Amino acid sequence: xxxxxxxxxxxxxxxxxxxxxxxxxxxxxxxxxxxxxxxxxxxxxxxxxxxxxxxxxxxxxxxxxxxxxxxxxxxxxxxxxxxxxxxxxxxxxxxxxxxxxxxxxxxxxxxxxxxxxxxxxxxxxxxxxxxxxxxxxxxxxxxxxxxxxxxxxxxxxxxxxxxxxxxxxxxxxxxxxxxxxxxxxxxxxxxxxxxxxxxxxxxxxxxxxxxxxxxxxxxxxxxxxxxxxxxxxxxxxxxxxxxxx
Amino acid sequence: xxxxxxxxxxxxxxxxxxxxxxxxxxxxxxxxxxxxxxxxxxxxxxxxxxxxxxxxxxxxxxxxxxxxxxxxxxxxxxxxxxxxxxxxxxxxxxxxxxxxxxxxxxxxxxxxxxxxxxxxxxxxxxxxxxxxxxxxxxxxxxxxxxxxxxxxxxxxxxxxxxxxxxxxxxxxxxxxxxxxxxxxxxxxxxxxxxxxxxxxxxxxxxxxxxxxxxxxxxxxxxxxxxxxxxxxxxxxxxxxxxxxxxxxxxxxxxxxxxxxxxxxxxxxxxxxxxxxxxxxxxxxxxxxxxxxxxxxxxxx
Numbered sequence: 001x002x003x004x005x006x007x008x009x010x011x012x013x014x015x016x017x018x019x020x021x022x023x024x025x026x027x028x029x030x031x032x033x034x035x036x037x038x039x040x041x042x043x044x045x046x047x048x049x050x051x052x053x054x055x056x057x058x059x060x061x062x063x064x065x066x067x068x069x070x071x072x073x074x075x076x077x078x079x080x081x082x083x084x085x086x087x088x089x090x091x092x093x094x095x096x097x098x099x100x101x102x103x104x105x106x107x108x109x110x111x112x113x114x115x116x117x118x119x120x121x122x123x124x125x126x127x128x129x130x131x132x133x134x135x136x137x138x139x140x141x142x143x144x145x146x147x148x149x150x151x152x153x154x155x156x157x158x159x160x161x162x163x164x165x166x167x168x169x170x171x172x173x174x175x176x177x178x179x180x181x182x183x184x185x186x187x188x189x190x191x192x193x194x195x196x197x198x199x200x201x202x203x204x205x206x207x208x209x210x211x212x213x214x215x216x217x218x219x220x221x222x223x224x225x226x227x228x229x230x231x232x233x234x235x236x237x238x239x240x241x242x243x244x245x
Numbered sequence: 246x247x248x249x250x251x252x253x254x255x256x257x258x259x260x261x262x263x264x265x266x267x268x269x270x271x272x273x274x275x276x277x278x279x280x281x282x283x284x285x286x287x288x289x290x291x292x293x294x295x296x297x298x299x300x301x302x303x304x305x306x307x308x309x310x311x312x313x314x315x316x317x318x319x320x321x322x323x324x325x326x327x328x329x330x331x332x333x334x335x336x337x338x339x340x341x342x343x344x345x346x347x348x349x350x351x352x353x354x355x356x357x358x359x360x361x362x363x364x365x366x367x368x369x370x371x372x373x374x375x376x377x378x379x380x381x382x383x384x385x386x387x388x389x390x391x392x393x394x395x396x397x398x399x400x401x402x403x404x405x406x407x408x409x410x411x412x413x414x415x416x417x418x419x420x421x422x423x424x425x426x427x428x429x430x431x432x433x434x435x436x437x438x439x440x441x442x443x444x445x446x447x448x449x450x451x452x453x454x455x456x457x458x459x460x461x462x463x464x465x466x467x468x469x470x471x472x473x474x475x476x477x478x479x480x481x482x483x484x485x486x487x488x489x490x491x492x493x494x495x496x497x498x499x500x501x502x503x504x505x506x507x508x509x510x511x512x513x514x515x516x517x518x519x520x521x522x523x524x525x526x527x528x529x530x531x532x533x534x535x536x537x538x539x540x541x542x543x544x545x
Binding site for chain 1: 338339342343346347348362363365366398403404405408409412413416417423424425426427428435439440441442482483484485
């Protein structure tokens with residue numbers, strides 16, 4: 001392979017006159033982290049609601065959340081993102097669509113990806129929550145009811161405390177996936193970590209250094225997430241309950 | 246000293262070997278690979294119109310694509326190969342340099358600018374096209390000059406030399422342009438067409454081909470003084486003098502024989518089979534005429 005390695009490229013000024021090449025990666029990292037954490041927080045809330053709704057006795061709530069989960073879990077994220085970015089503004093009333101399109105482009109791209117990523121991730125998280133709830137023996141709910149608790153109280157005090165502990169490990173995977181999925185943002189022009197890495201590799205003509213560096217950054221992020229989730233898992237453990245050794 | 250004659254003869258034979266090597270020009274690099282594997286890998290592009298693209302019949306076509314075809318013929322003739330398998334690999338602006346550098350692709354002829362950073366990783370053939378970045382706007386947009394872009398949304402294809410130029414211009418003049426990045430040439434035009442950006446910056450020839458493909462070409466115009474002339478060349482692996490000489494020879498040969506001019510007419514002045522039949526309509530610029538008189542492989 002005829003390739004000129006230059007690991008100092010990150011400390012050299014960019015040809016665009018916008019600072020060092022390394023700064024491009026940092027700027028990308030900022031967007032990736034901001035986008036992923038926000039999307040994950042929102043998705044966790046929405047996923048919890050949708051997951052619980054799928055197991056409720058109330059039929060409309062169950063149908064609504066089933067339809068939502070099926071639509072968003074069974075279509076590619078990239079397709080969803082393109083629909084949000086290119087199609088939705090055209091379906092809105094003309095004034096709204098234009099207002100959306102004339103927004104600051106970075107804000108517009110960020111919000112679009114945030115909506116897309118949140119709804120996609122929440123649909124997956126909801127399925128985890130539902131699986132967790134269903135893994136709690138039915139007799140527990142019946143016992144709670146027999147003690148005079150209503151549906152809300154039974155969920156709040158008996159079912160969810162157990163179900164949510166069970167789903168911490170699978171949710172860790174979803175949390176990791178948010179960071180990796182956030183890279184789709186580059187397809188509509190939001191320059192997060194992968195996007196900036198591509199830019200860096202184009203401007204500097206040092207693609208391998210750029211992508212190797214980005215790989216390590218992603219690994220560091222995901223390792224951090226794993227450590228954090230392990231910690232939460234240990235803290236949340238209740239002796240005598242499932243999975244607590 | 247009994248060793249001396251021995252050393253001398255050793256040296257002599259080594260020198261002889263070197264001379265013989267120089268005389269026979271043993272194959273190495275791309276040509277050796279082509280001969281050993283009986284195949285050559287050319288890069289293709291999906292929509293780099295009219296340089297390298299898939300036409301309406303799903304066939305690869307384009308000005309630069311045909312140049313790479315001529316190179317294949319020349320390799321076949323020079324190496325006296327009865328048959329040579331031509332493999333193709335579709336590349337994007339982001340993948341083309343790594344794929345040439347790591348020797349997956351032997352030759353990439355499309356709309357690739359020859360510049361100093363890229364020359365660290367790859368070599369460029371004799372220039373076959375000269376462009377300058379300009380602006381594509383709606384005729385009623387009121388934008389005539391670069392300075393009219395202050396505070397506006399402008400779209401540019403990510404990772405291109407046009408993006409670099411726009412960022413430099415914006416940074417230097419503090420124009421406060423919102424730069425929207427599109428991932429390819431099609432998305433670039435979609436962004437101005439849907440009104441997300443008031444103008445698109447690209448190499449002028451690509452803007453003209455976008456107008457030709459627009460739903461209503463009469464709505465659009467190209468404005469602004471061309472910025473920063475750039476030279477398109479074929480990319481090949483670095484430090485491969487023998488293959489570069491062959492490719493350069495093919496291009497200058499085409500220029501001399503008039504084949505280049507007729508190929509130019511075919512792709513830039515006559516209808517091509519994209520989206521029905523469009524005509525790019527881009528007569529040879531003075532820069533191109535100058536290039537034909539003095540072929541060279543220098544970045545501009």
